[in-house]
Amino acid sequence: MTTPDENRSADDTLGEMTDEEKRHDQLTAAPDATEADAAPRIEVSEHDGITRIDIAPDAPVRPGPGPGAPIPEDGEQ
Numbered sequence: 001m002t003t004p005d006e007n008r009s010a011d012d013t014l015g016e017m018t019d020e021e022k023r024h025d026q027l028t029a030a031p032d033a034t035e036a037d038a039a040p041r042i043e044v045s046e047h048d049g050i051t052r053i054d055i056a057p058d059a060p061v062r063p064g065p066g067p068g069a070p071i072p073e074d075g076e077q
Contacts (some may be wrong), residue, residue: 036060 027038040061
């Protein structure tokens with residue numbers, strides 16, 4: 001005899017997951033994925049009704065030129 005939980009589809013289970021659980025599940029699903037792949041990359045804060053989104057200081061990937069890349073002069077990009 002099967003229990004109701006055993007008859008649930010993957011879509012039913014995903015519907016009950018939080019956004020953070022879904023994110024973690026997706027980022028660790030690849031064959032060589034590690035827990036570090038699911039580490040937060042942004043920090044969200046709200047002050048006086050203003051939402052601020054910052055790149056986490058320890059994020060492995062950051063926007064902009066990589067380390068050692070020349071800095072453009074005179075506003076060039």
